Amino acid sequence: xxxxxxxxxxxxxxxxxxxxxxxxxxxxxxxxxxxxxxxxxxxxxxxxxxxxxxxxxxxxxxxxxxxxxxxxxxxxxxxxxxxxxxxxxxxxxxxxxxxxxxxxxxxxxxxxxxxxxxxxxxxxxxxxxxxxxxxxxxxxxxxxxxxxxxxxxxxxxxxxxxxxxxxxxxxxxxxxxxxxxxxxxxxxxxxxxxxxxxxxxxxxxxxxxxxxxxxxxxxxxxxxxxxxxxxxxxxxxxxxxxxxxxxxxxxxxxxxxxxxxxxxxxxxxxxxxxxxxxxxxxxxxxxxxxxxxxxx
Amino acid sequence: xxxxxxxxxxxxxxxxxxxxxxxxxxxxxxxxxxxxxxxxxxxxxxxxxxxxxxxxxxxxxxxxxxxxxxxxxxxxxxxxxxxxxxxxxxxxxxxxxxxxxxxxxxxxxxxxxxxxxxxxxxxxxxxxxxxxxxxxxxxxxxxxxxxxxxxxxxxxxxxxxxxxxxxxxxxxxxxxxxxxxxxxxxxxxxxxxxxxxxxxxxxxxxxxxxxxxxxxxxxxxxxxxxxxxxxxxxxxxxxxxxxxxxxxxxxxxxxxxxxxxxxxxxxxxxxxxxxxxxxxxxxxxxxxxxxxxxxxxxxxxxxxxxxxxxxxxxxxxxxxxxxxxxxxxxxxxxxxxxxxxxxxxxxxxxxxxxxxxxxxxxxxx
Numbered sequence: 001x002x003x004x005x006x007x008x009x010x011x012x013x014x015x016x017x018x019x020x021x022x023x024x025x026x027x028x029x030x031x032x033x034x035x036x037x038x039x040x041x042x043x044x045x046x047x048x049x050x051x052x053x054x055x056x057x058x059x060x061x062x063x064x065x066x067x068x069x070x071x072x073x074x075x076x077x078x079x080x081x082x083x084x085x086x087x088x089x090x091x092x093x094x095x096x097x098x099x100x101x102x103x104x105x106x107x108x109x110x111x112x113x114x115x116x117x118x119x120x121x122x123x124x125x126x127x128x129x130x131x132x133x134x135x136x137x138x139x140x141x142x143x144x145x146x147x148x149x150x151x152x153x154x155x156x157x158x159x160x161x162x163x164x165x166x167x168x169x170x171x172x173x174x175x176x177x178x179x180x181x182x183x184x185x186x187x188x189x190x191x192x193x194x195x196x197x198x199x200x201x202x203x204x205x206x207x208x209x210x211x212x213x214x215x216x217x218x219x220x221x222x223x224x225x226x227x228x229x230x231x232x233x234x235x236x237x238x239x240x241x242x243x244x245x246x247x248x249x250x251x252x253x254x255x256x257x258x259x260x261x262x263x264x265x266x267x268x269x270x271x272x273x274x275x276x277x278x279x280x281x282x283x284x285x286x287x288x289x290x291x292x293x294x295x296x
Numbered sequence: 297x298x299x300x301x302x303x304x305x306x307x308x309x310x311x312x313x314x315x316x317x318x319x320x321x322x323x324x325x326x327x328x329x330x331x332x333x334x335x336x337x338x339x340x341x342x343x344x345x346x347x348x349x350x351x352x353x354x355x356x357x358x359x360x361x362x363x364x365x366x367x368x369x370x371x372x373x374x375x376x377x378x379x380x381x382x383x384x385x386x387x388x389x390x391x392x393x394x395x396x397x398x399x400x401x402x403x404x405x406x407x408x409x410x411x412x413x414x415x416x417x418x419x420x421x422x423x424x425x426x427x428x429x430x431x432x433x434x435x436x437x438x439x440x441x442x443x444x445x446x447x448x449x450x451x452x453x454x455x456x457x458x459x460x461x462x463x464x465x466x467x468x469x470x471x472x473x474x475x476x477x478x479x480x481x482x483x484x485x486x487x488x489x490x491x492x493x494x495x496x497x498x499x500x501x502x503x504x505x506x507x508x509x510x511x512x513x514x515x516x517x518x519x520x521x522x523x524x525x526x527x528x529x530x531x532x533x534x535x536x537x538x539x540x541x542x543x544x545x546x547x548x549x550x551x552x553x554x555x556x557x558x559x560x561x562x563x564x565x566x567x568x569x570x571x572x573x574x575x576x577x578x579x580x581x582x583x584x585x586x587x588x589x590x591x592x593x594x595x596x597x598x599x600x601x602x603x604x605x606x607x608x609x610x611x612x613x614x615x616x617x618x619x620x621x622x623x624x625x626x627x628x629x630x631x632x633x634x635x636x637x638x639x640x641x642x643x644x645x646x647x648x649x650x651x652x653x654x655x656x657x658x659x660x661x
Binding site: 196 | 375380401
């Protein structure tokens, strides 16, 4: 028995070593850093311990801007992308011809490199010396004035950011929802048809509850994903996000570590832990809501 | 409400291009009298379920008409036909309670038919009482046994008081004990409500035991309609004879010579003036009488005693590869030490079929 236990631990050892070295140790270290005041990574020294790092971060206008941006991003992109994903999957599910083609088309963004997509968005939205960008050409066509989406007003930049995020997360949601819809047994629809159930009632009373576990899975992962947004902002607005006013929380953490104003692992750690607390809270709320609403 | 099917045909396009269409239901023509419990019986894939879907309105017939009473319902959608359907795996909505499931059809009603909440729960309770599940109203389908789910499905089908109730393999998902119980239950519910009921099954015992009438079909073609006992005693062709009865009918290669039925070299019956020909001789298990001087000599394999009666297992050269199973009363003592057993046969339990057409050849006895 004892021998077997030893063996068991031995088998677990490689995984435990890697997890410990690359997951648990850094996690603990982040917590430790966040309480060390005036930590200098070159000399590995610090003045004292306390909550100063948190206080600094929470009073930093750049951080507050990043929090605001992230929240706007989350609030707009998660519901819109999930709703849009559901609509498109319903559409895909109800057509027979060209279904595979459309499925492939909708899935393309998922396999396309973020930066390549960013480039395409530049062509669509960026104002250069030669052109105002394709979207502006369209706006001009309908008689509107050009808007500078990349270096212009905050709402325009936010719009591009949200648009981009929705577009990039949509394929995964469509993929999951299409398979969820396909897995609803046809016999339920037959039963509903015999009873003369209207299309809308079938959707709200049968289809939606049946796929609700998947919808909540998408909402929860969507929230977490949107809170962790960073590369999308870089792809659109370049690396100096603070100057563009489009930084995200993860972007702020990165800048604190490696950016031009970087070299402050303590501030970065504090910001990262604040993000962690936000995500944890939101996810807990999500789970509570879903437990009430996902009935099966 | 009587149900009349006129020249009903349903063809499905073959999935393979160029192949001929699959004919699931071929020129069906019959009438179900009002208030009867009818079993649609046939082997798997013979078109029974398609038939049910046609009557229910989930499928449109390629040709032919369907009447409920005097109304032509062929072009009506299911909800306007007044049918209730119980699906094979019940199709209860897993996220709704029993009460919500039963009420679901009522909530679909529109316009004048719309009911108040109280009226709906009243009706749901009434249907639940009929199938005796009123104490389970707050359960969800996942928390119930198969038999209880079955009852809920029946209650849901009955709650709108349909003109015709359709059941697709209602007992196939239940274990043997529950199956016996539930079929009695279906019979009782049908008697109480007097709703014309059609149920599909591949189990002949199920069909025979509770139905007023059975409809036997094979490969989409109607074989025989009648009261269960009539069809059993008087099957029109070899397929029906083989399909009904457990243990199944014993089929021998036989021939008719000079008005006598021969099985191999044994002359077992006088059959009157039938022309000489090759035939199949089918003898029901209960058609054998152990008789030391009987004409039919079989190689004895063994005896299975089942309490009420005894099953004699034997072989015969005229039935190559088959096991002859005969049921005799326990009073008959059969000497198992002998290599053979001799029987005489009951003429009204012996059925003769043409070797070519497998159609019945009737004889006087």
